[in-house]
Amino acid sequence: MIRFENVSKSYPDSQGGLREVTFRMEPGEMAFLTGHSGAGKSTLLKLIGLLERANRGQVWVNGHNLGRLTPREVPLFRRQVGMIFQDHRLLEDRTVFDNVALPLVVTGQRHQEIRRRVQAALDKVGLLNKARALPVTLSGGEQQRVGIARAVVSRPPVLLADEPTGNLDPELSLEIMELFNQFNQVGVTLLIATHDLALVEHLSRRVLTLREGRLVDDRTP
Amino acid sequence: MNRRTRKQRLRQPMDPRGWLVRNLQVLLSSLGRLWQRPLGSLMSILVIAIAMALPTGLYVVVDNLQQLSQSWEGAASATLFLVQDATDGDVQSLLVRLKKDPAIGKLQHLDPAQALAEFQQYSGLGEAVAQLQENPLPHVVLVQTADPHISPGDFSKLLDRIRSYPQVEPATADLQWMRRFQAIIHLLQRGAWLLSLLLAMAVVLVIGNTIRLEIQHRQQEIRIIKLVGGSNTFIRRPFLYEGFWYGLLGSTAALLLVALSWLLLREPVNRLSQLYGSGFSLEGMAPFNVLLVVGLGCLLGVAGAWIAVHQQLEQIEPA
Numbered sequence: 001m002i003r004f005e006n007v008s009k010s011y012p013d014s015q016g017g018l019r020e021v022t023f024r025m026e027p028g029e030m031a032f033l034t035g036h037s038g039a040g041k042s043t044l045l046k047l048i049g050l051l052e053r054a055n056r057g058q059v060w061v062n063g064h065n066l067g068r069l070t071p072r073e074v075p076l077f078r079r080q081v082g083m084i085f086q087d088h089r090l091l092e093d094r095t096v097f098d099n100v101a102l103p104l105v106v107t108g109q110r111h112q113e114i115r116r117r118v119q120a121a122l123d124k125v126g127l128l129n130k131a132r133a134l135p136v137t138l139s140g141g142e143q144q145r146v147g148i149a150r151a152v153v154s155r156p157p158v159l160l161a162d163e164p165t166g167n168l169d170p171e172l173s174l175e176i177m178e179l180f181n182q183f184n185q186v187g188v189t190l191l192i193a194t195h196d197l198a199l200v201e202h203l204s205r206r207v208l209t210l211r212e213g214r215l216v217d218d219r220t221p
Numbered sequence: 222m223n224r225r226t227r228k229q230r231l232r233q234p235m236d237p238r239g240w241l242v243r244n245l246q247v248l249l250s251s252l253g254r255l256w257q258r259p260l261g262s263l264m265s266i267l268v269i270a271i272a273m274a275l276p277t278g279l280y281v282v283v284d285n286l287q288q289l290s291q292s293w294e295g296a297a298s299a300t301l302f303l304v305q306d307a308t309d310g311d312v313q314s315l316l317v318r319l320k321k322d323p324a325i326g327k328l329q330h331l332d333p334a335q336a337l338a339e340f341q342q343y344s345g346l347g348e349a350v351a352q353l354q355e356n357p358l359p360h361v362v363l364v365q366t367a368d369p370h371i372s373p374g375d376f377s378k379l380l381d382r383i384r385s386y387p388q389v390e391p392a393t394a395d396l397q398w399m400r401r402f403q404a405i406i407h408l409l410q411r412g413a414w415l416l417s418l419l420l421a422m423a424v425v426l427v428i429g430n431t432i433r434l435e436i437q438h439r440q441q442e443i444r445i446i447k448l449v450g451g452s453n454t455f456i457r458r459p460f461l462y463e464g465f466w467y468g469l470l471g472s473t474a475a476l477l478l479v480a481l482s483w484l485l486l487r488e489p490v491n492r493l494s495q496l497y498g499s500g501f502s503l504e505g506m507a508p509f510n511v512l513l514v515v516g517l518g519c520l521l522g523v524a525g526a527w528i529a530v531h532q533q534l535e536q537i538e539p540a
Contacts, residue, residue, distance in 0.1 A: 076231035079450035106451035108239050
């Protein structure tokens with residue numbers, strides 16, 4: 001589902017790049033990506049979500065060689081990858097419902113279909129009663145769950161999460177992880193970047209470790 | 222992976238009805254967006270309106286002047302002075318020849334004795350005139366063309382023909398004035414075109430700048446839409462429609478400005494025209510031209526928005 005072949009990415013300020021990273025993830029696999037800040041976790045996720053392009057090497061996601069996609073194909077590809085961020089990246093002036101509906105709106109889904117699927121996604125994250133609320137009126141954990149609902153509403157085969165529990169207390173973090181487990185059980189491929197090692201230990205999944213842009217460890221319990 | 226997957230292409234499914242519905246939705250929501258910040262929108266619309274009203278108004282003026290020149294009664298007539306030594310027989314034969322000319326409508330002959338009597342009576346120089354040994358006034362013939370809308374070219378030909386008669390002094394006609402008037406109209410027409418061109422550019426720039434600010438204001442939103450896979454077409458659409466609305470509302474306001482000026486000017490122009498004994502009245506705009514102005518406004522609006530979006534969209538990428 002995801003394959004990196006000698007992928008390198010460097011930035012002008014030489015922080016957070018990747019060096020010769022090679023790994024693969026099978027469809028339906030769930031893995032954690034750990035490492036210190038600046039080790040390249042976010043960069044690796046951005047390469048998968050095509051928010052960045054590699055300088056060298058090849059990235060394959062869901063059968064697409066990302067280096068070969070034309071500009072016109074980029075948005076269509078991004079629809080196959082759900083992304084969750086630590087800072088949520090929600091539209092502050094839109095309701096929870098509208099935020100979650102966005103990935104369906106951009107694909108031109110019918111109104112009834114949008115409502116049905118947004119409600120299902122909000123139900124899944126336990127926010128059905130907040131559909132009409134604005135994001136600012138929600139707690140951090142709730143906003144994170146809005147972000148998750150938005151990432152899964154179009155049922156992408158790949159889900160990426162960048163420090164999804166960064167600002168949450170352990171209990172809420174476990175709740176979020178439980179949600180990810182459920183998505184994984186229905187066949188979604190998940191890659192979660194986190195530095196919360198306790199949480200990683202607790203869930204006993206495959207762990208990829210980055211250090212200064214290199215993949216230094218790849219353990220499967 | 223293998224060659225087969227490499228050829229896999231990403232395509233958006235076709236859905237004409239859904240496309241139409243989405244466009245209608247965006248059409249309305251972009252109007253709503255203008256409504257959300259009424260002051261800024263109004264100012265932009267007024268700037269566009271003024272920029273478009275100037276050439277439109279000038280066009281109406283030129284159009285009216287052209288009508289005026291076409292129905293200019295004075296231009297379709299000429300005053301012929303006959304040579305001083307023309308005898309009554311010469312005058313009669315000339316009148317007969319002129320009457321036969323199909324291009325000539327009415328003729329009026331002023332006898333020198335008659336003219337002198339009138340002059341004596343009205344000029345206040347009666348005594349001085351009475352001292353004259355000979356009547357210094359020539360025979361005068363007033364010629365009116367059969368076709369009141371005669372073209373300057375045909376009129377000029379007619380005058381050349383009349384001038385060639387030996388009894389006629391080289392005629393000094395009103396043609397010169399008519400030519401000058403035509404030249405002024407041509408100049409104004411050219412000016413209107415030039416002004417239109419410049420102000421069309423101004424409209425594009427105003428709308429482009431308005432949309433550019435709007436895009437900057439909504440950068441974060443555009444990033445997020447790109448993040449969840451919104452295509453450039455999807456992102457571009459509301460801005461293009463916004464440009465369309467600016468063009469439509471701006472050109473409509475421009476027409477209202479022109480109509481208002483027309484209403485204010487019509488009465489005084491008609492009075493002036495009556496004082497000159499002319500049947501001329503101020504004409505409005507033809508329906509086709511009204512549509513043309515509105516259509517051009519919409520086109521300029523979309524063009525301005527397109528330029529702004531095209532410049533900026535590539536630079537705003539999610540990170």
